[in-house]
Amino acid sequence: MSTTESSSLYDNLEKMDVGTLLHHINEEDKKVAHAVEGQLKAIEALVSHIVPRMEKGGRLFYIGAGTSGRLGILDASECPPTYGVPFDWVVGIIAGGDQAIRKAVENAEDDPNQAWQDIQAFGFDENDTVIGIAASGTTPYVIGGVKAAREAGLLTGCITCNSNTPLAAAVEYPIEVVVGPEFVTGSTRMKAGTAQKLVLNMISTTTMIKLGRVKGNKMVDMQLSNAKLVKRGTKMIMEATGLDAEHASSLLLEHGSVRKAVEAYSNTFKG
Known part of the structure; x- marks a missing residue:
């Protein structure tokens, strides 16, 4: 059984009082940053290859399903207002399309061919990067997408929360943040989602800094939207x-x- 699907370290949750539940959730959350720390070299390797490609006009695509897809869209959507970059520099794509941002689309993540079609709708070139996001590391939509992207000559990476997954095997630069069982068994929107968000923060922020979108420590190109x-x-x-x-x-x-x-x-x- 994969780590993300393994049984919680806690049981009889419904019998715990609110304070105890919050304490145990917090204890589990503390483990996430340490797990990310163990992947800093892997994150560095990926970002170090993203930056020169974007300097040549390449873009960054995130593909995912469910929570993973939503996290990719969140990170991508924050780049234009924060750094003043075009909306298509960083693109988040979710299985099932934009309607899946708010409501799950049945079987959307099971199609291994759809992600590449979704990427092609934006156009692509050899300087683009595709990062597959899947806590399980087994999502067909994501695996199919990175495989097709790699075959087309794009740079590929992934963020997953299990070791030795099919997704990690399909990309050039895997990031495997293994955070252990979720507090609620299998609820990967919790620790796994937090880990993915932390890694996405690192990737986009470091990339934008190296692309000259920060001066000193200031967002000098931010949009003046309010x-x-x-x-x-x-x-x-x-x-x-x-x-x-x-x-x-x-x-x-x-x-x-x-x-x-x-x-x-x-x-x-x-x-």
């Missing part, structure tokens, strides 16, 4: 230029991003 972000951007410009809030805000709104505003100020000052 008042909070305008205020944050204004503060960044104040720190970078010494301007007061009124002039920094005006400069930000005129140029549309922290990066462009600071560059415009610097060019004016130099001039």
Whole structure:
């Protein structure tokens, strides 16, 4: 039996009081970061190959089913507002299509041919990367997708929470974060989902930093989509230029991003 399907270390959960349940869930969650730590070299290897491909115009695709697919979509959807990149630089694809984000689509994950068709709908080239996400490491939709992508010359990786899985065997750069049995047996939205989210954070954040989308420790290309972000951007410009809030805000709104505003100020000052 796979680790993700093995029996919980706890039993008679319905007899526990709320405080005890929360304590035990927290105890299990503490194990996740340590499991991710054990895969840092594997994550590094994958990111180190993603970055030069994206510098050449490649994109990053996440494919998954259920919780795994939703986590990929979440990470992909946060890249444009956070880093100001085009919406198709990082693409999350879920088995069953967008309707599966909110409601499970029956048998969607069992088709080994559909993921590659879904990727092709976006177009692809040899610099693209496909990362399959599946806690079990056995999802046909994901395995079929990475196999077809690899055959087409794309870079392939995966995030799974079992060892020696068919998914890991199908890709060039597997990441296997084995977090142990779930608190509720088989409920991989819990520790496995948390582990996948942590790894996705690492992959996208590190990639965007290496692509020049962060300066110092600031999101200088973030989209100014609400008042909070305008205020944050204004503060960044104040720190970078010494301007007061009124002039920094005006400069930000005129140029549309922290990066462009600071560059415009610097060019004016130099001039």
